[in-house]
Amino acid sequence: MSGKLPFAQVIGDPIKQSKSPVIHGFWLEKLGLAAEYGKAHVQTQDLADYLTTSRTAQNWRGCNVTMPHKQAILPHLDSLDLLAERIGAVNTVVKQDDGSLRGFNTDVAGFLEPLSEVLAEKHLFRMARVLGTGGAARAIVAGLSDHGMVLVLAGRNPDKARSLINELAKQGDHHVATLDHFAEPTDFEFDDREGCFDIVVNASPLGMRGQPPLAFDFSHAPPGSIVYDIVMDPLETDFLRNAKDAGFRTIDGYSMLIGQAATAFELFFGQAPPREHDDELRERLTA
The missing domain is CATH 3.40.50.720 (NAD(P)-binding Rossmann-like Domain)
Structure with missing residues (x-):
């Protein structure tokens, strides 16, 4: 990530297999939004440091959270959406206007x-x-x-x-x-x-x-x-x-993957993704 544009990431361990950058990158491209989405390999022992550093990054909007951090991340957040609190797992972290970190669960x-x-x-x-x-x-x-x-x-x-x-x-x-x-x-x-x-x-x-x-x-x-x-x-x-x-x-599994990403995308970038291109997105995911 350049750091000059608004950006979000997906974090996990391992992270190489994540398709989230393909999905969010596709939507950013279709909408012509000047923003970026990438991935970061974050191990459990480095989770707190990652969040401390990220919350001070001016253009960091938040991150998606994959295994094994969906529950481990809870103590490091300032607040939780009611659904995330009920489920006891977070897959999306969004930096609020005041700099605090709020956890959401978009898997549902x-x-x-x-x-x-x-x-x-x-x-x-x-x-x-x-x-x-x-x-x-x-x-x-x-x-x-x-x-x-x-x-x-x-x-x-x-x-x-x-x-x-x-x-x-x-x-x-x-x-x-x-x-x-x-x-x-x-x-x-x-x-x-x-x-x-x-x-x-x-x-x-x-x-x-x-x-x-x-x-x-x-x-x-x-x-x-x-x-x-x-x-x-x-x-x-x-x-x-x-x-x-x-x-x-x-x-199939892409239905849930794309659906949960769509909710997260709007939380990060303040705009609904262009879902009319889902067939094309699926082709890109399977390429």
């Missing part, structure tokens, strides 16, 4: 964005099967619960899943399960799903390049379910491919 908005039309409809019943209990699952559980979803949260450790549900989900008849529960076929006969909304979400790293595959048998997915995978590498995971083969509508 990013995850929900491709579901906005269906969530605006009225349903007799809404159920989400969420696979994974890590940091991403915290945002997803909170967001789906706020939209009246009954949750089935599956993880390797059911106790961790129950604790997460109790902490973040609104009152309801929520359930927990082991990941293994969904790996084997079921002969369960789903009732009439007319007027119902069902979603199955992989909120875990399973299926990511270098990770074990996600074992999920689609006999566990009610007819008409939407299948959503937040994994971005590969973009079409085996989980999504199998869902398509079984006739389900699918949503």
Whole structure:
């Protein structure tokens, strides 16, 4: 970053793989904004020093926060948005006019964005099967619960899943399960799903390049379910491919990535990104 133009960054450890500079750079280019967006490799022990230095940089607008800093950054901030405080994780830091640092969580908005039309409809019943209990699952559980979803949260450790549900989900008849529960076929006969909304979400790293595959048998997915995978590498995971083969509508990881970036972009640069170019942006991300 030159330091002469308004700029923001994404920080993490590692950071080489981050696609945030491509996304924000694309939008800055399309809008013709004189601003910059880059990335900084920041290790945990250097997090406090990075923020101390950055808050005094005249043109630094803030940063996106990726692993492993989403929770570690909390004590170093001056204030938190209510949603970030509730979730207990920050993925966007914005320098305020008075120089203070405020933390936001845009993962919820990013995850929900491709579901906005269906969530605006009225349903007799809404159920989400969420696979994974890590940091991403915290945002997803909170967001789906706020939209009246009954949750089935599956993880390797059911106790961790129950604790997460109790902490973040609104009152309801929520359930927990082991990941293994969904790996084997079921002969369960789903009732009439007319007027119902069902979603199955992989909120875990399973299926990511270098990770074990996600074992999920689609006999566990009610007819008409939407299948959503937040994994971005590969973009079409085996989980999504199998869902398509079984006739389900699918949503890939770029949907959440672009959605959460859009909210952050407006916080940094005071202008909504040009979303009419999303198809072109996706092409650039996959180039």
